[in-house]
Structures are given as structure tokens and as C-alpha cells.
Amino acid sequence: MGVRRLLLGLFHASEAWTIPDEEVERLRLDFPDLEITRARSKENLEAAIPEAEILFSWAPGEANVARARNLRWLHAPAAGIGAYLTPSVTKRKILLTNSRGVHxxxxxxxxxxxxxxxxxxxxxxxxxxxxxxxxxxxxxxxxxxxxxxxxxxxxxxxxxxxxxxxxxxxxxxxxxxxxxxxxxxxxxxxxxxxxxxxxxxxxxxxxxxxxxxxxxxxxxxxxxxxxxxxxxxxxxxxxxxxxxxxxxxxxxxxxxxxxxxxxxxxxxxxxxxxxxxxxxxxxxxxxxxxxxxxxxxxxxxxxxTPHISGNSIGFWPRAMALFRANLRRDAAGLPLLNQVDIERGY
Structure with missing residues (x-):
């Protein structure tokens, strides 16, 4: 497998849901075959998504997925994937994985x-x-x-x-x-x-x-x-x-x-x-x-409590450990962890 193009769409108004800088740097060190683009805004995401092969992002929306002509794998940082089941994802059968278990x-x-x-x-x-x-x-x-x-x-x-x-x-x-x-x-x-x-x-x-x-x-x-x-x-x-x-x-x-x-x-x-x-x-x-x-x-x-039971300082270390495990599996041609059954919706 040659260079893999990864787009990170993990920006958010809240610090808790924005990928830490150190986690991005660890990805660069652990996976030198990855060409990593980090989107820090909706505009960044829209500009980079046409070339992305792997997208690790909060729900990108149908308009973006429709333009992601090279996208083969979409990974969600949470367990809920309702917002990810857009027409383009289901029609093109894009591989969808989630972070079930992280919380x-x-x-x-x-x-x-x-x-x-x-x-x-x-x-x-x-x-x-x-x-x-x-x-x-x-x-x-x-x-x-x-x-x-x-x-x-x-x-x-x-x-x-x-x-x-x-x-x-x-x-x-x-x-x-x-x-x-x-x-x-x-x-x-x-x-x-x-x-x-x-x-x-x-x-x-x-x-x-x-x-x-x-x-x-x-x-x-x-x-x-x-x-x-x-x-x-x-x-x-x-x-x-x-x-x-x-x-x-x-x-x-x-x-x-x-x-x-x-x-x-x-x-x-x-x-x-x-x-x-x-x-x-x-x-x-x-x-x-x-x-x-x-x-x-x-x-x-x-x-x-305001939907915060899954929030903790342990979120990003677990979420990234799971994603790294899947990146290794992807490189080796192995089935990915936490594949979503699109028809069942989880």
C-alpha cells in the first residue's frame, strides 16, 4: 500500500471535542505513510475533502461526502452514527467505522x-x-x-x-x-x-x-x-x-x-x-x-446532567488508540474494528 491520504475533521467550538495537537503529531510519527491534512474549520474541510481517502471527522454532512470522490473509509469519533448515514455513504457503500466502546x-x-x-x-x-x-x-x-x-x-x-x-x-x-x-x-x-x-x-x-x-x-x-x-x-x-x-x-x-x-x-x-x-x-x-x-x-x-456522561480527559487517548489500531489493520489488509452495519444503523 502506498501513501494514504488522511483528512482530520476533528475541529469543534469546545476544547473537549477538538483533537489535541500531540495526537496529530503522534499519528505523523507512527504512520509515515500517511499524508495528513488537518482541517480546522468548515472551509478547510470543504477544500480538502475531494482528495481524502480516509476521513476521521465529526459528521461531515452529505454535501461534503458527495464531493469526496476518493473516500473509501469514514471513521466517527463517537458511537452514534445516525448523522453519518447520508445518501452518498449508503449508496456508495463507503466503509464506516465508529468509536463504540470509547465512552x-x-x-x-x-x-x-x-x-x-x-x-x-x-x-x-x-x-x-x-x-x-x-x-x-x-x-x-x-x-x-x-x-x-x-x-x-x-x-x-x-x-x-x-x-x-x-x-x-x-x-x-x-x-x-x-x-x-x-x-x-x-x-x-x-x-x-x-x-x-x-x-x-x-x-x-x-x-x-x-x-x-x-x-x-x-x-x-x-x-x-x-x-x-x-x-x-x-x-x-x-x-x-x-x-x-x-x-x-x-x-x-x-x-x-x-x-x-x-x-x-x-x-x-x-x-x-x-x-x-x-x-x-x-x-x-x-x-x-x-x-x-x-x-x-x-x-x-x-x-x-447535560449529556456529559461520556466526557472525560480519557476520551482522546482511547479514541486515538482505537483509530491507530484500525490504521494498522488497514495497512495490513485486515478487517477494521467497529465496522458499522449500515442497514441496521449501528
Whole structure:
């Protein structure tokens, strides 16, 4: 294989989502066969894209992909690829890979963090601290008494890289873990090279049960806390509605770190107001950013974060380790890691 032309479209208004200079220099050192162009603006991207053979970029848009006459491989720095499935990508069958698994560690840590916060009622403690008036007695009576994660059942809706790492941490807290996934009959098969690139353990967490979508009700009825960690697909959109919340244990907790449109927000608010759902921690919403008029802001049994569960200083090292692994595979003519099934959408 001769010179490979790589275009980096990893610019952003936020520092967190802009590729660091040192990562670009490492690519130049590790892959002398790469001719690297770094776009720092939309204009740079538009000018360079016709010659690009490999594009590692935030969603470039249909107009750019249509002009990328030499493009054979498009790599996304995140797991979600809905914005990448443009007509040109699907029609030309451009190889699309994503960064599935890159966010598994921070999202898993975030998930256990909010579960601990719900159990220990840290929202109440922080509110007291802000008001400069801690009321110790409330912690010893009725609903004010803290709970434990130990011995409780955690139900996972989605058991991919994120669900796997949530389960691993929940088990360390002494929780019982069950999961629903699309194909429970298929054993978990993770490419060792992918796990090594991401720094994830090869050993599978020992969870109690993996069920199929048809067993969702059974999972909901058995769980003290439900965590949504699935991809947004036509099958999962709106799955968590009034009927689903009605199947959950009264007082159970609900956590969404996946996609907002998997949940019917109006139904969740109603369940929280009625107390059928004890509390919720939400990092994603049907409309983002969450509108200021949302009723979720008015509920004292909810923890809200602005879609930041996957954000951490570990993002770029993991994302680039995965991309470098794929660049080596590309040079060797091997199948790339995290290839997206364009028809299924993930």
C-alpha cells in the first residue's frame, strides 16, 4: 500500500471535542505513510475533502461526502452514527467505522456515581449545604434514610460495551445484574484487539441473566434500578413509555445514559410525580439542550446532567488508540474494528 491520504475533521467550538495537537503529531510519527491534512474549520474541510481517502471527522454532512470522490473509509469519533448515514455513504457503500466502546468507562463511572447519589440522597445533602443549614435528623426518619446498592437488582436495557462496564462496576458494589439485549442467544464476542485498544478487560462480567426484547417486562418487574444503555433504533425509540414505567417496581430508580428518544419524557415525568418511579438520573433528553420550561427541572427526585456522561480527559487517548489500531489493520489488509452495519444503523 502506498501513501494514504488522511483528512482530520476533528475541529469543534469546545476544547473537549477538538483533537489535541500531540495526537496529530503522534499519528505523523507512527504512520509515515500517511499524508495528513488537518482541517480546522468548515472551509478547510470543504477544500480538502475531494482528495481524502480516509476521513476521521465529526459528521461531515452529505454535501461534503458527495464531493469526496476518493473516500473509501469514514471513521466517527463517537458511537452514534445516525448523522453519518447520508445518501452518498449508503449508496456508495463507503466503509464506516465508529468509536463504540470509547465512552464505556466514563459512562459506566457516571452511572454508578448517580446510583450512589440516589441511594445516599446526595442531592438532598448538596441542597442543604447550599442553603447553609444541614438537617441531620431528617436522615434518620422515613424516606430520608439512605439506602444501599448492595443486594439490589440492576436491570440493563442494552448490553454492549457500556452495559458491560456498568455491570462490572455494579457487581463490585454487590448488586445482582440482569440485562436485555437484542440477541441474547449470541454469546458476547469481543475482538481482543478492540478491548486492548480501549483498555477494557477481556473477562466477561458474571451477570445473572441475559434476556431478549420479549422479556423486557420481566426485567422491569425484577429490577430495583433500570439503566438504559442501548442504541437508538426504530425498535428502541419510545420503548420506555407509560406502560413500561407501570411494569417497574414501585419506587424503583431509572437512569438514562443512552439516547433521549428511547424514553417518552412526558410519561416519565408523570411516573415520577405519582411516585411509581422513585427517582431518575438523566443525561440525555428528547430535546437537547433540555428546554428551560421542562417539568424535569421542577422535580426534587431527579438528577439532571447535560449529556456529559461520556466526557472525560480519557476520551482522546482511547479514541486515538482505537483509530491507530484500525490504521494498522488497514495497512495490513485486515478487517477494521467497529465496522458499522449500515442497514441496521449501528
Amino acid at each position: 464505556a468507562v466514563p459512562i459506566a463511572e457516571h452511572t454508578l456515581g448517580v446510583l450512589v447519589a440516589l441511594a445516599r440522597q446526595l442531592r438532598t445533602a448538596i441542597a442543604d449545604q447550599i442553603q447553609d443549614g444541614m438537617d441531620r435528623e431528617r436522615w434518620f426518619e422515613g424516606p430520608g434514610r439512605p439506602r444501599e446498592l448492595y443486594g439490589r437488582t440492576l436491570g440493563l436495557f442494552g448490553y454492549g460495551a457500556i452495559g458491560r462496564e456498568v455491570a462490572r462496576r455494579a457487581l463490585a458494589f454487590g448488586m445482582r445484574v440482569i440485562a436485555v439485549r437484542r440477541h441474547p442467544e449470541r454469546p458476547s464476542a469481543w475482538e481482543p484487539d478492540l478491548l486492548r485498544a480501549l483498555g477494557l478487560p477481556e473477562e466477561e462480567p458474571r451477570i445473572d441473566a441475559v434476556m431478549g426484547p420479549g422479556d423486557l417486562d420481566r426485567m422491569l418487574e425484577a429490577s430495583d434500578a433500570v439503566v438504559v444503555a442501548a442504541a437508538l433504533t426504530p425498535e428502541t425509540q419510545g420503548v420506555f413509555d407509560a406502560a413500561a414505567f407501570g411494569r417497574m417496581k414501585r419506587g424503583a430508580w431509572f437512569v438514562n445514559v443512552a439516547r433521549g428518544k428511547i424514553v417518552r419524557e412526558r410519561d416519565l415525568v408523570a411516573a415520577l410525580r405519582m411516585g411509581s418511579i422513585g427517582a431518575a438520573a438523566l443525561d440525555v433528553f428528547e430535546t437537547e439542550p433540555l428546554p428551560r420550561e421542562s417539568e424535569l427541572y421542577t422535580l426534587d427526585n431527579v438528577i439532571l
